[in-house]
Amino acid sequence: EIVLTQSPGTLSLSPGERATLSCRASQSVSSSYLAWYQQKPGQAPRLLIYGASSRATGIPDRFSGSGSGTDFTLTISRLEPEDFAVYYCQQYGPTFGQGTKVEIK
């Protein structure tokens, strides 16, 4: 089973700053099969990125995904107030990473 490790566990940033979230896999993952989700308290997850770098429908272009093999990154170019949430990576095995919380500094 592929294990996904996300870092950092918590990211404390201010609105307008850039957020860089990491997802490392225990073995190589096909780039076609890596997704990122956003989850806010009391809500279901929302698909942000699929296929490692494709934005889902309706997702703002400040969200971008990159990476290949065992190292993947979600970047939020300029944090908006509504972006403070928990982010999960997922490979289509499927397994999820443990999540990164992006909190207001």
Add this chain to the structure above:
Amino acid sequence: EVQLLESGGGLVQPGGSLRLSCAASGFTFSSYAMSWVRQAPGKGLEWVSAISGSGGSTYYADSVKGRFTISRDNSKNTLYLQMNSLRAEDTAVYYCAKDQAEVQGVIMEYDYWGQGTLVTVSS
């Protein structure tokens, strides 16, 4: 508009059973694989089970294999999860989730999620 509405959660004793349902609308239900994903209180996401659009292929996490059964009724646009021999560690919010791609198999890339139903296993 795609909608997924789970029901059937509640409080059950260890060793008991529960059946969850997920009513789908706004898309051609039989064309998409569906999954159940759970989230224990304060914890991360854990995939539980998946089923192809036709219902012919099913998949389970090791943690629930032999205890849970996923099924679907395409005539009723409804997904089910029969949960038997429930344990305290099964306590979680259970989400149904729709595959994004319209394919014969199962991709497990989820573009729509329900609001979740809480299952609590406790005596």
